[in-house]
Amino acid sequence: MATSLKIDETLKSRVQHLASQRRRSPHWIMLEAIQQYVEREEARESFKQEALASWAAYKETGRHLTGQEVRTWLNTWGTDDERVVPECHK
Numbered sequence: 001m002a003t004s005l006k007i008d009e010t011l012k013s014r015v016q017h018l019a020s021q022r023r024r025s026p027h028w029i030m031l032e033a034i035q036q037y038v039e040r041e042e043a044r045e046s047f048k049q050e051a052l053a054s055w056a057a058y059k060e061t062g063r064h065l066t067g068q069e070v071r072t073w074l075n076t077w078g079t080d081d082e083r084v085v086p087e088c089h090k
Helices: 009-022 026-061 067-074
Strands: none
Touching: 009 026
16 A cells, blocks of 8 residues: 655655665655554553553452552562462452
């Protein structure tokens, strides 16, 4: 699918300069930038949706872990005393 973008001369020059430095085409640089932006924004939206779902579950059930409980658990990771995730409580 062909798509055209209108960019100002300053940005065009920057892309061309970077492409030259990286020994890539300006097309490759722009495509890479768009792909990274979309992946980052999709991950951000996924994180947001997960947080909203967690908040809704908390409001419905009241079950949670305190920050200290989570820190204590995480501090066992990679040790000989590594523990399983603690049980949520009200």
